[in-house]
């Protein structure tokens with residue numbers, strides 16, 4: 001992938017409006033920035049397909065472009081078509097690639113070609129006085145739609161709650177798009193549920209239309225009843241040398257299938273996540289925002305059962321074993337009081 005480079009265009013081929021996501025790479029073989037002029041000049045930046053299997057953002061953009069084909073956009077829009085090669089195969093990333101949502105400025109992975117490209121995207125959008133940034137994702141578990149932010153500021157709460165009341169604040173993983181943009185404009189990551197569902201597509205499209213019609217983003221506080229704010233305490237991972245499954249009795253850890261129904265519900269202490277079958281070293285790692293491993297402060301093993309030490313709220317729990325291996329089993333979150341939130345600079 002060393003010949004990978006960023007393309008920038010000011011118009012798009014007509015084919016883009018109805019091409020299948022698997023064929024998108026024939027139009028845009030690498031990361032492509034599409035700049036579209038609107039009535040107000042500071043652009044809304046929208047990134048899609050940073051994960052190639054998360055198709056909702058692509059469908060949103062097709063519908064948006066179709067709608068404004070012969071209409072003036074109320075505001076300029078720049079779209080980043082991310083990992084079109086992974087989208088070709090319906091994969092999050094391909095072997096040999098870096099994760100397109102872990103290589104933005106702020107990442108430790110600065111020496112990859114993907115990191116250089118994202119640095120270039122950020123410089124270009126700063127030069128264009130970006131108005132707001134929206135990164136559209138899907139996840140594979142049973143999650144409600146929610147927005148993530150990386151700064152506890154009113155303009156971020158405003159932008160996030162325009163999508164819905166559930167807002168998740170996080171500082172890890174590093175190198176994500178919304179965190180890079182949060183340094184200079186209000187930025188959100190949208191989690192639109194499972195890929196391709198019409199509900200997620202329509203919700204995100206409606207949201208984008210609201211954002212491009214905004215004249216400014218208010219700095220006023222949100223009414224407390226309009227926001228449910230959470231923060232991530234830890235990212236839970238299975239150690240690389242430990243096998244796991246939801247079905248295979250021979251795996252080192254046999255996870256409970258009903259885990260995936262627990263997203264965004266507060267689950268009590270002593271909830272069982274899975275059973276240690278064979279490997280004595282089988283356990284769960286949990287990393288906080290400083291990448292400190294605190295698995296033993298969150299989980300204990302009793303009678304071969306892996307249990308939660310205190311009440312927590314999981315998100316992004318999934319049954320997809322590839323996602324668990326590539327990303328994580330879940331995030332564990334706690335409710336943050338609003339508005340009594342310390343301002344973080």
Ligand SMILES: [Zn+2]
Pocket residue numbers: 050051054101137138
């Ligand atoms: Zn994603």
